[in-house]
Amino acid sequence: MRAVRPATCVVAKPHAEGVAPDRAGAQRSRPARTKPLRVLGRLLVSARAAAGSQVAPLLTLPVVRQVRCMQLRRLRPLRDGRQRGIPIVRHYWAEYLERYRNDIHGRCLEIGTTVTLRQYGGKAVSIADAIDLKPHSPEVTVVGDLSRADHLPADRYDCFVNQFTMHVIYDVEAALYHSIRILKPGGVLLVNFPCVDYYFPTGLDMNTGGPLFLHHWFTPIQVEDLLHRVGLASCDYELSIFGNLFARVAYQMNIPATELTENELTYVDPGHPLLVCVRVVKPANWRAARPDYRDPWRPETAPAEWNPTTGHYTG
Ligand SMILES: C[S@@+](CC[C@H](N)C(=O)[O-])C[C@H]1O[C@@H](n2cnc3c(N)ncnc32)[C@H](O)[C@@H]1O
Secondary structure, three states, rough: OOOOOOOOOOOOOOOOOOOOOOHHHHHHOOOHHHHHHHHHHHHHHHHHHHHHHHHHHHHHHHHHHHHHHHHHOOOOHHHOOOOOOHHHHHHHHHHHHOOOHOOEEEEEEEEEHHHHHHHHHHEEEEEEEEOOOOOOOEEEEEEEHHHHHHHHHOEEEEEEEEOOOOOHOOOOOHHHHHHHHHHEEEEEEEEEEEEEOOOOOOOOOOOOOOOOOHHHHOHHHHHHHHHOEEEEOOOHHEEEEEOOHHHHHHOOOOOHHHHHOOOHHOOOOOOOOEEEEEEEOOOEEEEEEEEOOOOOOOOOOEEEEOOOOOOOOEE
């Protein structure tokens, strides 16, 4: 299945214009071995530019896939990280949401937008709220920090779709605690935890009042530990791992999901997870003490800026 989501903020990476010094060095030290591959790569890129969107199906041909893999001996991601097609993590998450589409009904919450609630919940969603740090769009009906959400009433939502955000929240235990507290008993939290992603060295400015930093890359045991810390038992949640070694490499190299084979996408190697997805059903008798809040140290940096039109970052 290749479910489609719009370009979003997780996978596009900043790019540097021109040739980085390390790249130039690599070219000097191994000209005979790297040059033909670079030429092949350039041919592919120019063929793609010449044919425009017509060429997309060509990129899925087995021979072209192999040639693209030869391009993996490189220091920067393909297209310098500019997003193209459906990122592999988005593909996995779309598959996951498809599986639990029926959970998305009634009064629901999402982060930053309500697009996913509307796409998967449709008419079953009676109220769609979005939470974010700043009211950057009319969809943001709840303004605040999820990890400090004491102002939100408990037992309010039937479903909370918390996607691609836990790695940018420093106090992730507090964020998970509130994610569960605000659910009605029996309500469902669908949440994901990225295991690897581009690290924004100077933070990322998404117009939400200050730079966001990638504070965490998660492992499955770390996620389970967090779930137990916030008062859940193993029977209250279901954890799914997506990814394998090649999916991880391909994701970091900026190869879209459509250019992987079904097996490359679906094979799960728990030793090389790319995305951890969790479905929590809030127990009727859920009791958990609010965790002690912890605040991050923040460097003074000029953060990368997100361009919502291109889905790309500079900085
Ligand atoms: C990387 S985006 C992910 C969500 C986005 N809708 C998506 O699907 O890609 C992160 C979003 O979470 C918001 N955010 C980051 N930290 C937050 C926090 N502590 N509380 C609430 N929202 C937060 C950011 O402002 C941004 O809109």
